Amino acid sequence: MKKLITLILFFIGFVTFSQTDDAPLEVNPTVKKVSDTEYDLIFEISIAEDWHLYSQYNPEDASLPMTISPAEGEAGYTLVGKATESETETEFSEIWGKDEIFFVDEATLIQRITVQDTTLTKITLNLDAQVCKEYCLPFDEDFTFAFSLKGGEVVQTVTEIDDRSKSLSESLKLDLKNEVMLKSEASEETDKKDSSLLNIFLLGFVGGLLAFLTPCVFPMIPLTVSFFTKKNEKKVQSSGNAILYGFFIVLIYGLLSLPFHFLDTLDPEILNNISTNIWLNIFFFVVLVFFAGSFFGLYELTLPSSWTNKADSASGIGGVLGIFFMALTLAIVSFSCTGPILGSLLAGSLSSDGGAMLLTSGMVGFGLALALPFAVFANFPKWMAKLPRSGSWLNTVKVTLGFLELALAFKFLSNADLVGHWNILKREVFIGIWALLALLMALYLFGFIGKKYGKVSMFRVLIGLMILGVAVYLAPGVLQKPTWDQSKLLSGFAPPKFHSIYKQGDNQCPLNLECFKDIDEGLAHAREVNKPVILDFTGWACVNCRKMEENIWSQPDVYKILSNEFVIISLYVDDHQRMLPKEEQFDYIKPNGKLKRIRTYGDKWATLQTANFKIASQPFYVALSPDLEVLNSPEQYTDKETYEKWLKTSVDRFKEIK
Template identity: 30%
Template sequence: MKKFLIFLAFFAYSFSAELGNKVLEPEEAFQVKFVQNDDSLNIKLELGQDIYLYDDKLQVNISKPKKVELLPELNLPKPVEYDGFIVHFDNLDLNIPYSLLKEKIDSNKYEIEFKFQGCSKAGLCYAPMSEKKVIFFEASAQDEVITQNEVKNEIAQNENISETDGIANSFKNSSTIIVIATFFGFGLLLSFTPCVFPMIPILSSIIVKASQNETMSAKKGFFMSLIYVLAMSLAYTMAGVIAGIFGANLQASLQNPYVLISFSAIFIVLAFSMFGYFELRLPTALQNKINQTTDGKEKQGVLGIAIMGFLSALIVGPCVAPPLAGALVYIGQTGDAVLGGMALFFMSLGMGVPLLLIGLGAGKFMPKPGGWMESVTKIFGIIMLGVAIWLLDRVINPTITMYLWAILFLGTGIYLKIYNHIISKLISKVITLIGVILFVGAVSGATNPLKPLDKFTSSISVSAQDELKFTYIKNISELEDAIKKSSKPIMLDFWASWCVSCKELDEITFKDSEVIEKLKQFTLLKVDVTANSNDDKAIQKRFGVVGPPAIIFWDKDKNEVKSAKIVGYKNPKDFLEVVNRNFQN
């Protein structure tokens, strides 16, 4: 098993490094030159191999002394259609006569701004880019323009960037050790998010199952949790590197009904195994091969734990958070899969720290094998059924999910009645009551297990929900049309039914009275990327979104406000802080 993990890690490293070498850095993909002639300014943009530009992202403006668009009056090469977009594959040579500048604004000094965004045929999209040049018509000593580096520094100092871009920039400005330590800290913070919580009962059930037939020591419990966390970290890293280089979110691709129902069935099988109906074993041929060594039984267990950890990372916790998005942006822009992959690996290790502590504690305090352990095992079997329902919630009708939760709680309450202990009887009554409440909620049409009586409570939550009206869009064309028609600032919410953090935003942030009041000033759009269709992938690729939740903003002039971009869950206070900072009025 150790040799297999080493080989897999080496293969992933070599594969990602090889791919990384083929990805052009932004400076190689787009080479911009400003050439000042006697009567005109030429903007030359040379594209790297297999690089193309979005036609609708091209802008040439006078940015100072005031903003004036110039592109409509310049001669552009004819664009072509590619992959559903209007793009340019040829190098650009844009000629701006000085007479045109004088016609627009009478001045002795102009700042010309050139904006563009492009992608590679390999599937990598670069962030929007901006280059500026200042030209003078005064003394000859001032005929030279501000150097490109000075302009970049000025932009970097004055332009606000999003949290994700700030994290991505930290890779370039910090040492490897600082980056790794920072991402390990990010992982510790992410370990308290809902996307990691389901892994706790999964790992706990594995340890409980193993404790049935042997005494569990702290060392053995920690070892089992370490195998689970390392496999989980390897999965996160591989999926992240693939997403960064190819723009394909492997975790999102696995959030389809067939995969989720299959994985849910696995947990149901595990639950019935814990109830004692049968014992799960590896195929006989594989058992015989492993058992040829003296530690064959141990290797069987390690392999099963590693597989479960690997699959859990890919299927159970697919939501995107700012650190993950920042690492993917860095990998996508630079092709540096080594540093980006290391950051993701150590972030995953940070996420796994609570799991390691659970393994250590379970191994130390787990009761010895016996009748007591049989009851504990069955309780964890019930928890496995809960995990199965939690997974099914992403693909089945929410009302059906409510009924399933109700049946699970009612069944658990009835099961616990077999114990005569007073505490067991009390817990049984509480769980049965919860089951009844969930059943009543399901009958009433409620869909949130955490608010089963929502239909019977005051109408405050209902009216608040009605106040936030989102218009659903399906593709880029519909989005562009909605932006064009809007007379207000715009907010676009990337959402998916399998995204836990998306539901947190819906149930907590978007139901806050202050947030609702603020968002009345916006045109609210939402794109459902649950199906991960070609249209879903295209619109995410367009805005550099690696997965939900993500929120994009535009101002009244229909310019994207990059500094307001939100990735991951934000509570009402933090959400309002971002919006108020970027939209004062």
């Protein structure tokens, strides 16, 4: 478990550091001539406060050791062993179970080289390592230095692109007319973000209530409440400390989302790249299956016991600081039950468009729901008599959550399948798995499978009947022509209807509408038929895109307008498996000066969206004339009435200018 936490924090750190301009390292390279054929290449590195940089001699199976290597294709010289290093520190890592070697504050490395080609005037070295504090980052790709062997200055190499790449980069910029229409979306977008924050806050709150009803948290209420009611003679002081305890619980869970806010300061495509990354979705699938196993009682998830011991001993300090460490102890001790729910919250937030703010909102909601009972019962201890006693029902809640975790895990596997075009987890297979999980959950609640803890209560049977109803509702979805449509319940979760095991024809467009997957082809067709265009920025793993297509586009009035009045151009920004033809691949310089390699169709369409509309969320709809005049303010995820009105207004505007 400790390695899984390290891996995901490293992934986030990698994305962060590879895009941000505020690096925790400053490198001052110099060169010293030793003889006619030997030179010392010196790296003097300043390390920001609280960061540490790993040595070349760090164990291979721990944090990444530093390496110094020649630039690709260079020859005529050799490196003489590893670089000599300045003073390092050694500390035992509980995560890796061994001593790690690293630099703090500053580091000096001296790499000696021997030159065989005496005509060489310059050599280029790459510096690669890992720098850490709460999370770990690799060096930026720009830590490549050109050393002059003739007394010139050392130069950090700057990435340049060729004329062909410049030309193709320019072609991504659309010659939009009436761009003022794009700016009218700002206030509406703010309202939608506020709504999303509220929704994820409520989901987090529900998650916190579920965590409260687990065997790791519920039994701790009497112990915690008695501490506050007996420790202080004055009721006012006891009440204040209990409220402070609840506040610290909320604060701790809110702070867990803090590292993810580095992502919000970066290139707007970062969060989209994370949420649609195939291997990250597979990682979330494995983690959630692992969490489900812990809820099923196959093993226990715990954080290192030393963390609990240190936090518990610190709680005896007293005062405000002692209460904070009491709250921290609760968070650590209850991790085996709260961890899987928090993992689901993390995965769901990073897979949506809101990013770190959504995650913080969800975490605060989770912490609030977890903190409220402790604060309330500490103020009104007599109310505890009305609480149900701990018993087998707590284990029932935990196992039921395990089934929900397992169902959610297959959503992430479906994302990877769609983005990777593997065609393994088709719509009917996905629905069949969910129906089977619902059936197994119902059988568990009826007491037919799993360990039995006392009698099966009537309430448990009633819940089981509801879950069995869900299984019956889902079951027809595995048929080619189901007896009823499950799209309302499953929209956004199940794969799209055209991703089917049954033959659907060659049309890979939503609802069998005619659509184009290339903007130039779509615009050319629009000019031929003299119709306006909808740029549909979408994604294979986009939940809200599927909801719009299956719940809004499918409405008869909306469908009629889309099929008769518009040319639809669907651009999948997460299509990273389909490579562009070699002659269409190029390098692109982003606004922050970093290089982006456009190699796939997903790279191209994501860059086109951010370059022209300064937004990277999906779905994102833009209404244009064939001559690229903006007909209306862009629209995003919305309701049927709003979307239909948006379509009609766009059509009317096109008729006016036509």
